[in-house]
Amino acid sequence: xxxxxxxxxxxxxGGMGAKTGALxxxxxxxxxxxxxxxxxxxxxxxxGAPVTAYNRIADEPIRIHYGIKSPDVIMILxxxxxxxxxxxxxxxxxxxxxxxxxxxPNQIKEKFNIKNKLFAVxxxxxxxxxxxxxxxxTPMLGAFVKATGAxxxxxxxxxVEARLKMKYREDIVKKNMEAIKKAYEEVKES
Amino acid sequence: xxxxxxxxxxxxxxxAYAYAMKQINPDVVAAYPITPATEIVQIFSKYVANGExxxxxxxxxxxxxALSACVGASVGGARVxxxxxxxxxxLMHEIQYIAAGLRLPIVMAVANRTLSAPINIHGDHxxxxxxxxxGWIQIYTENAxxxxxxxxxxxxxxxxxxxxxxxxxxxxxISHEMEVVNTLPDEEVKKFIGERKPLYNLFDxxxxxxxxxxxxxxxxxxxxRQQMEAMFNAKKVILEITKKYNDTFGTDIxxxxxxxxxxxxxxxxxxxxxxASTLKEIIDEWREKGEKVGLLRxxxxxxxxxxxxxxxxxxxxxxxxxxxxxxxxxxxxxxLQEVKAALYDAEKRPKITGFVFGxxxxxxxxEQANTVLSMIKDLKDGKELPLYSFIxxxx
Numbered sequence: 001x002x003x004x005x006x007x008x009x010x011x012x013x014g015g016m017g018a019k020t021g022a023l024x025x026x027x028x029x030x031x032x033x034x035x036x037x038x039x040x041x042x043x044x045x046x047x048g049a050p051v052t053a054y055n056r057i058a059d060e061p062i063r064i065h066y067g068i069k070s071p072d073v074i075m076i077l078x079x080x081x082x083x084x085x086x087x088x089x090x091x092x093x094x095x096x097x098x099x100x101x102x103x104x105p106n107q108i109k110e111k112f113n114i115k116n117k118l119f120a121v122x123x124x125x126x127x128x129x130x131x132x133x134x135x136x137x138t139p140m141l142g143a144f145v146k147a148t149g150a151x152x153x154x155x156x157x158x159x160v161e162a163r164l165k166m167k168y169r170e171d172i173v174k175k176n177m178e179a180i181k182k183a184y185e186e187v188k189e190s
Numbered sequence: 191x192x193x194x195x196x197x198x199x200x201x202x203x204x205x206a207y208a209y210a211m212k213q214i215n216p217d218v219v220a221a222y223p224i225t226p227a228t229e230i231v232q233i234f235s236k237y238v239a240n241g242e243x244x245x246x247x248x249x250x251x252x253x254x255x256a257l258s259a260c261v262g263a264s265v266g267g268a269r270v271x272x273x274x275x276x277x278x279x280x281l282m283h284e285i286q287y288i289a290a291g292l293r294l295p296i297v298m299a300v301a302n303r304t305l306s307a308p309i310n311i312h313g314d315h316x317x318x319x320x321x322x323x324x325g326w327i328q329i330y331t332e333n334a335x336x337x338x339x340x341x342x343x344x345x346x347x348x349x350x351x352x353x354x355x356x357x358x359x360x361x362x363x364i365s366h367e368m369e370v371v372n373t374l375p376d377e378e379v380k381k382f383i384g385e386r387k388p389l390y391n392l393f394d395x396x397x398x399x400x401x402x403x404x405x406x407x408x409x410x411x412x413x414x415r416q417q418m419e420a421m422f423n424a425k426k427v428i429l430e431i432t433k434k435y436n437d438t439f440g441t442d443i444x445x446x447x448x449x450x451x452x453x454x455x456x457x458x459x460x461x462x463x464x465x466a467s468t469l470k471e472i473i474d475e476w477r478e479k480g481e482k483v484g485l486l487r488x489x490x491x492x493x494x495x496x497x498x499x500x501x502x503x504x505x506x507x508x509x510x511x512x513x514x515x516x517x518x519x520x521x522x523x524x525x526l527q528e529v530k531a532a533l534y535d536a537e538k539r540p541k542i543t544g545f546v547f548g549x550x551x552x553x554x555x556x557e558q559a560n561t562v563l564s565m566i567k568d569l570k571d572g573k574e575l576p577l578y579s580f581i582x583x584x585x
Binding site for chain 1: 198202312333362363364369370464467468471553556
C-alpha cells in the first residue's frame with residue numbers, strides 16, 4: 001500500500017505498551033480529521049513476548065482489515081527485536097525506522113546494516129527516569145511526531161493528555177506528557 | 191440534531207458496541223465472561239459501576255445462566271441485552287431456542303470467535319453459524335461504525351417483531367480494532383428506540399398469563415408456525431426500520447445486502463463482515479484493470495435474503511461464496527449452501543463455487559482476496575472448480 005494510507009507497524013514486547021501507543025496515535029490522528037485504524041496482532045499475551053501493533057491513517061474511510069505487510073514507518077520499542085525476522089518483513093527502501101535505543105542513529109545503522117532514514121531516541125531511559133519504569137510507548141510517540149511531522153505537536157499533546165486522563169491518575173498523565181516532550185526534543189536523525 | 195452530523199469518536203469495535211449499549215441503557219444485562227469472552231460486557235459493566243446507566247447488571251456463573259436470566263427479565267417486560275463469544279454462545283445454545291420460542295426481543299452482542307478444539311480464541315464465524323436455526327435474527331456487521339448503528343437498530347427491530355436478535359462483529363479483526371465511529375447524541379438514540387412495549391404484563395393480575403408451559407401435540411406446531419410468521423414478517427420490518435434510521439440520521443447502512451459494483455459484473459463474490467469490506471478495496475483494484483467483477487455483501491442472514499440474492503446474482507456468469515466457518519457436511523460452508531439454495535430457481539443461474547477461509551483468526555489479506563477473485567474468474571471462463579476450496583491454508 002503506502003499510497004492511500006500511511007501505514008505504521010509497531011514492534012514491542014508485552015508490557016511495553018505497543019498497542020496503547022497505536023491507540024493513542026490513532027485517536028490523535030482522528031482529531032486531525034483523519035480516518036484511522038489502530039489494532040494489535042494478538043498472540044499468546046504474556047509479558048516480554050514480541051507484540052506487533054498497527055496504524056493506518058488516511059484521508060478517506062479505510063476498508064481493508066488485515067495486518068500491515070510493508071510499512072511506511074516502523075516503530076521499534078525494543079532494539080533487541082531487530083534480531084528477529086518479523087521486524088524485517090516488507091521493509092522497503094523508503095520505510096522510516098524509529099527506534100528506542102541508547103545508541104546513536106549511525107551506530108544502529110552500522111550494526112544492523114540499515115540504509116533507510118532512521119531516527120533514534122532513548123525512550124527506555126526517558127521513561128525510566130520520568131515515569132519510573134520502562135514504558136517506551138509514549139516517548140516513542142514524541143519521536144514519531146518529530147520524525148514524521150504528521151501532526152502539529154501541541155495538538156498531539158492535547159489529544160494524548162485527554163485520552164490518558166480518562167484512564168490514569170493526574171501525576172501519571174503528567175509524567176507521560178513530560179516523557180513525550182523530552183523524546184520529541186531528544187530524538188536524533190540519521 | 192442536524193441530519194448527517196455525528197459525534198466522531200475513535201473506538202474499538204468492542205468500545206463502539208458497549209457505547210451503543212450505554213446509550214440504549216437497557217433495564218437488564220446478564221453475562222458471564224467465559225474464555226474467550228467479549229470485552230463488550232466488561233466495558234459496559236464499567237458504565238454500570240460508574241452509575242452512567244440504570245441497568246440492573248446480573249453477573250451469573252455461566253453463559254447458560256446468563257441467557258436464562260435474560261429470558262426471565264425479558265418475560266418480565268424488561269429491555270434486555272447480553273453479549274458473548276465462541277464457547278459462551280455454544281453454552282447458551284439451549285436457551286437461544288427458548289428465547290426465540292417465547293418471542294423475547296433480547297439483543298445479544300457476539301464478537302465472532304471460533305470454537306474449540308483445537309483451543310483458539312480468534313475470529314471466525316463458527317459460533318454464530320451454529321445458531322442459524324435457533325430462531326434469532328442474525329446481523330453481521332463489517333466495521334465498528336456499522337456495529338454501533340446496528341445495535342441501536344436491532345433493539346427497535348427485535349421489539350417490533352418480538353424476536354431476539356444477535357448483532358455480530360468480527361472477533362479481534364473488528365472487536366479490537368480502533369476506527370472512526372460516527373456516534374449519535376444520547377437523546378437521539380433514546381428517541382429512536384423508544385420504550386419497549388411488552389405483549390403482556392406479568393403483574394396484571396386481572397389478566398393473568400402463563401409463560402412457557404407444556405405445549406404438546408395439540409398446539410406446539412401452531413405456536414412454532416406463529417414464530418415462523420414473525421420471522422417472515424421481520425423482513426418488511428427490518429427494511430422499514432433500516433430506512434427510517436438512515437432517513438433520520440443520514441447514515442448509509444444497508445439492510446439485508448449491500449451490492450457493490452454489481453451492475454455490469456460478469457462475476458461476483460459473496461461475503462460477510464470485515465472480509466467483504468476488504469474485498470471492496472480489492473475489487474476496485476480489479477475494476478481499474480478493466481475486470482467486470484463485483485461483490486454482494488450479506489449483512490442479515492436470518493431471515494435469509496433469498497429475494498435479494500436472486501435479484502442481484504441472477505444473470506451473473508460465475509459466483510464465489512466466502513465462508514469463515516465450516517459445516518463439516520462436505521457440502522461447503524453455510525453461506526455457500528444457502529446462496530445456492532436461493533439461486534436454484536433463478537432464471538439465469540450462475541456457476542457457483544465456495545471458499546472456506548480465515549478459520550481460527552487467520553488473516554484474510556489482499557493476496558487471498560486476489561486468489562479468490564482469480565478463481566471465480568476462471569470459473570466464469572469455463573474452468574472446472576471443486577464444490578468449494580480452502581483459501582490460505584497449508585495443505
